[in-house]
Amino acid sequence: MADPAPKLELVLKGVPASPGVAHGTAFVFLQKELEVPVYQIEKSQQPAEVQRLHHALTQTRAQIAKLRAEVAGRLGEPEAQILDAHLMVLEDNALIEETIHEMENSSYNIDYCFQAVAQRYTDAFNKMEDEYLRERAADIRDVSRRVLHHLLGQATASLARLGGQRVVIAQDLSPSDTAGLDRHSVLAIATDTGSRTSHAVIMARSLQVPAVVGLHNATERLENGDDVLLDGYEGLLIVNPTEKTLFRYGHIEKRQRDIRSAIEAVIPLASETRDGARIGLMANISDPEETKEAKHFGAAGVGLYRTEGLFIRHDRFPNEEEQYEAYKNAVEALRPNPVVIRTLDLGGDKHITSLQFTHKEDNPFMGFRAIRFCLEHPNIFREQLRAILRASAHGTVKIMYPMISGLQELIQANLLLEQAKGELRANNQAFDPNVAVGSMIEIPSAAWTADQLALHCSFFSIGTNDLIQYLLAVDRVNDRVAHLYDPAHPAVLRAIQHIITTAHHHKIPVSICGEMGGDPMFTPLLLAMGADDLSMSPAGLPDVKYLIRNFRLDEAQALLAKVMEQTDPKNTLALLRRFYLEHMGDLARADVGA
Ligand code: PEP
Ligand code: MG
Secondary structure: OOOOOOOOOEEEEOEEEEOOEEEEEEEEEOOOOOOOOOOEOOHHHHHHHHHHHHHHHHHHHHHHHHHHHHHHHHHOHHHHHHHHHHHHHHHOHHHHHHHHHHHHHHOEOHHHHHHHHHHHHHHHHHOOOOHHHHHHHHHHHHHHHHHHHHHOOOOOOOOOOOOOOEEEEEOOOOHHHHHOOOOOOEEEEEEOOOOOOOHHHHHHHHOOOOEEEOOOOHHHHOOOOOEEEEEOOOOEEEEOOOHHHHHHHHHHHHHHHHHHHHHHOOOOOOOEOOOOOEOEEEEEEOOHHHHHHHHHOOOOOEEEEEOHHHHHHHOOOOOHHHHHHHHHHHHHHHOOOEEEEEOOOOEOOEOOHHHHHHOOOOOHHHOOOOHHHHHHOHHHHHHHHHHHHHHHHHOEEEEEEOOOOOHHHHHHHHHHHHHHHHHHHHOOOOOOOOOEEEEEEOOHHHHHOHHHHHHHOOEEEEOHHHHHHHHHOOOOOOHHHHHHOOOOOHHHHHHHHHHHHHHHHOOOOEEEOOHHHHOHHHHHHHHHHOOOEEEEOHHHHHHHHHHHOOOOHHHHHHHHHHHHOOOOHHHHHHHHHHHHHHHHHHHOOOOOOO
16 A cells, blocks of 8 residues: 655744754644533433532632632732622522533533533623623633533643643743643743743743744644644744754754853853953742752852742742742752842733732733732732741842832832831841842833932842833734834833943942843843843853853943944844854854844
């Protein structure tokens, strides 16, 4: 018999998001749709099916009641009442009786019948005139998903159990999907939407999982089990790669390994230019576990500990003790080097379930996010501040507030910090009374009031991911406008220079902790502007250090002068790329300046 025709190679082009090459089997992750099986059941099985439904309802009721108590304790009774509406859906006898009736008539399994009935209810409510009743459709959808998860014996669609090593293909990934990801089974990630600075992608980079985003319709074109090769340098997803392609990539992978070991030779060496100008290289982490990588790659400390990772992994608000343990672990692992712990930055693209219930926003990045949420929930904020302060007794801790937009917020946050200190003193709990406090500068209004903010804190950290999106009015997670998100825009470079100059005028140091801080193309520019530290995902540290050790400060200053004269970001990028290629030589990375 003739061999089946070989499948044709198909190359999908996206945006490179995390470097590396991976080859394996595709797992198409459709987190938005639950796969509910349909099968016939015998009449004798029907009582057991009804039992299954009641069991799932009881589990869902307990889950929502627990969430309700948590939301009431932390956010207050009005917010918790939103969950009462969800509990009421579960008490709706009509929904339950109709499901049982459907099963008796159709002889299909109960999960399938429940989904069909819930869908009919949702559609009916969606069509209602009354806005209040229309909103109930969302409640029914949410609750029925929970019930179905229990019926199907799944906690939630998750990347934690893939059953083998897979290349994950998804429409988009949320930070909570990525937080649950098992590094050993996820070979690589490819998404239809997303951008380099979405938090899920930032996490993929720090887990060193190769990723390509913005593929548009990969989930439609691929099937589970397809043979795929992902190239995170060029932003390609190759379906059914031919022998020739695999052979070529075999060489690329070998070459990348050789380059990595040549670059990683700088790990124990100083972070200084050829003429001795120094800059601190720090790590961004979102889990105390990542301190291992930070140390491995030679970080001089943690420049950004994104604490919301802890909240997202728990999918709730962890209590003071749980937070204290996590922060202490990070601080002890890095001692005597400093750990900059950023207070909670939930909102935007980072959510936990109980927050999702309370805030549905049209423009979440401009909404109830980060310090805005914390200042309106002082109990939650002080609880976190106490946990951070207690960790400061175990090493060098610095506290940093996200999304400060002006002086009043900084003053208010500092007041709550003083209250938290008072509470610890009253309980005889140890902390460092001189713990340093810093402000992130990531909103244009903070950049323009940097002189005022500098009088009330002892360091700045520039969050370029947000600063760029707010300066250029380009949503950082919207792939439709990703081409407009431009770190080389003159407004961005002028803002960064202004912040650094102002901070130094007031004798406080500045770190850069957005993705730009870890992009080697921008390293000479930021160093010449006077940045004191660069903070980045741990795996990015050796490349940046290698480059720093291969140029002189005066060369970087000349580059900066030329760049600041440019009006077109494309010309700036060309200048930066040339400088990078000249100084990295044969070790230049394929995805930098591509
Ligand atoms: C930033 O905005 O650059 C930053 C570091 O914070 P995040 O990416 O967590 O918003
Ligand atoms: Mg930010």
